[in-house]
Amino acid sequence: MKKYIIQSIRLTLVLIVLLCVLYPISIALAGRFSKGNGGGEKITKNGKVIGYALLGQSFTKPEYFWGRPSAVGYNAAGSAGSNKGPSNPDYLKEVSNRIDTLLKYNPTIKKADIPADMVTASGSGLDPNISEQGAIIQIKRIAAYRKIDERKVTELVVENTSKPFLGLFGPSAVNVLKLNLALDEIISKK
Template identity: 85%
Template sequence: MKKYIIQSIRLTLVLMVLLCIVYPFLVAFAGKFSKGEGGGEKITKNGKVVGYVLLGQSFTKPEYFWGRPSAVGYNAAGSAGSNKGPSNPDYLKQVSDRVDTLLKYNPGIRKSDIPADMVTASGSGLDPNISEQGAIIQIKRIAAYRKLDEKKVAELVVENTQGPLFGLFGPSSVNVLKLNLALDELKK
């Protein structure tokens, strides 16, 4: 019995050193070779950091593309989903309000045109991307507010659309911050 207890304590100490000290340092070291050197890939404009590639931001003005809703107000420190299911009346009201807002600001689209990602929050509440369809349904509104040709805005969406991972996994998506920055550059 004593033999097994000593082995268990040794194994616990070895695993604590490996998983609490060695592994975190190894991951931090590997992160130094990534694009953002372990601090996240920053997007800068005029020498000032305006956001991060992998963190969503709130865009509410009608002249910008809107991102995916956030259950945490885009607060990276409190990343989480809402944990409300489709049978929750508060959640259904929230989704219904988001659908109504999209229909109000994007005349000409139907309820069936709205992709789910435009009215439901992601699991983290920080998703920086929307589906290609989510960007397409907003083109008419943005072109009207900015007094731009719809074809120019549509080309911008196509230029900023990322295909599926390795051409196989997941849908095409658009990073909302990058798209909105490109939209501001187009206006100039």
């Protein structure tokens, strides 16, 4: 019995050193060598931080690209999904309202053309990206509200689309904040 207690204490001490000391230090060091030095990739405009590349923001004006809906109001302190299933009547009503809003502001698209990411929140509620199709369905609206050529807006979408990792893993995605900043740049150069 004494043999097992000593082994258990040794194992506990080894795991404490590994998991409470070495692992956190290695993660902190890895963060120091990443973009933003572990504080996130900050996006600045005129020297002022206006957002983070990996944190979604709410865009509701029709002259901007809209991001993925958030179940937590884009509050990073309360990151979470809605946890409502596809048969929940409240959830279905919420998704239906989002579809109606998209169709109202984008009258040239059909309901079947709306990608799921434009009407459903991500698991974290903080997704900064939309699908390439989610950006494409908004081009006509943006061009009309901004009174610019659709081709320019399309070029911006193409320039701001990140392709799948190694061309294989994950979908093409568009960072909404970066795209909207690029859109503002075109307008400021007019």
